Amino acid sequence: MEALTINEAARTSGWSPRMLRYIEGSGLLELPRSPGGYRLYGPAQLQRLRTLRELLARFDVGLAELGFARRLRGDERLRGAVEEWFETEPARPEHVAAGDWLRWEQEKHQALIAAAADTHDLLEAA
Amino acid sequence: MEALTINEAARTSGWSPRMLRYIEGSGLLELPRSPGGYRLYGPAQLQRLRTLRELLARFDVGLAELGFARRLRGDERLRGAVEEWFETEPARPEHVAAGDWLRWEQEKHQALIAAAADTHDLLEAA
DNA sequence: ACAACCTTGACATATGTATGGTAGGGTTCG
DNA sequence: CGAACCCTACCATACATATGTCAAGGTTGT
Structure with a gap:
């Protein structure tokens, strides 16, 4: 042995x-x-x-x-998804005017815009 | 708001x-x-x-x-340690002779040799 | 063959993760 | 000011992680 x-x-x-x-x-x-x-x-x-x-x-x-x-x-796709999530800059520049805020955000990740539609509505309503 | x-x-x-x-x-x-x-x-x-x-x-x-x-x-050192752990090839080539096995292992990661000393003893005794 | 050791599976427990409440006390805004 | 909403701090629960232990049965090596 x-x-x-x-x-x-x-x-x-x-x-x-x-x-x-x-x-x-x-x-x-x-x-x-x-x-x-x-x-x-x-x-x-x-x-x-x-x-x-x-x-x-x-x-x-x-x-x-x-x-x-x-x-x-081992999982390329998982890693990519996680990376992408973290890469999305969560910091909001203070010098962006309130009115331009939404647009500024939307321009960052086109692939994610769709899901943001209702948010837009809610924000408008507020 | x-x-x-x-x-x-x-x-x-x-x-x-x-x-x-x-x-x-x-x-x-x-x-x-x-x-x-x-x-x-x-x-x-x-x-x-x-x-x-x-x-x-x-x-x-x-x-x-x-x-x-x-x-x-965020933790460079953690990542390095984890990477190193996974990188350590756990597969043992079947064609390595039993007697050379230990040496072969020891040559792989010099920084870890110290802790292996007692293993060597136990293996010898077996 | 037999003592010593291993295997899987199940039960048990302490701590952590993920969620939902509730209470007492401040914040917003019309 | 006052209704509606938020905050922090707990209590509670269901499932996961990490570990120990035990039972019934197979493996090893002399």
Whole structure:
């Protein structure tokens, strides 16, 4: 046996066996299995588990959040949508006159104008 | 009044007033306030709220996850650490001999070698 | 074969996320 | 001024995350 089984891996990685299974289930770590189905932890996996621990502790991040980061990396469209959302400048220049405000906003992202129609109405009514 | 107050914004954005406050608190949306402290929703904010809704629904993402994406964008070091973690190739080439396996791993990321010492011992003992 | 270890699945709990209320007290604006 | 609306601060709930533990049954290695 060249690789460690789950309890040995737990001792050397700092995670509990329970969490090692949980982490695998979360998709953050792929593990080879023995013919009988035992999870096998080699140096590569152990290293990842240790750095994972360090990473989560150092930045106070959760496994779920890392899972989302993973999604972001893998899903081009998700990443694009998120990027686009953040890129939309939320700051309103103070020197824009109240009357020009709406137009100024609408000119920024034509693709989003449609949904803004009712807002326009509501604003007019106010 | 050129901007909407929270209940009006709720009606046009699809979020409940409660959630509008929650979203502001989550840091995903900054809002100007009236002199008396009322949250003010202009077209920019309303647009963002609508696209936010769309984004979360379309990809089944939560506000907390978006919050993490925000952190990733803003925190260079976090992003680097996460990137590095994911970049570490978890795949082990099958043609690496058992004896060379550890060395092969260790050569990959020198900064991480220290923590691997006990693993080495455990592996030797096995 | 047998002791020691692993697997999956289920139950349990503490904390966090996402929402909805309510109460006491200020703000707006006609 | 007064009705209508907003604010902050709680309480409450349903589901998710993170973890522990236990039971019934299969795997390993000597």
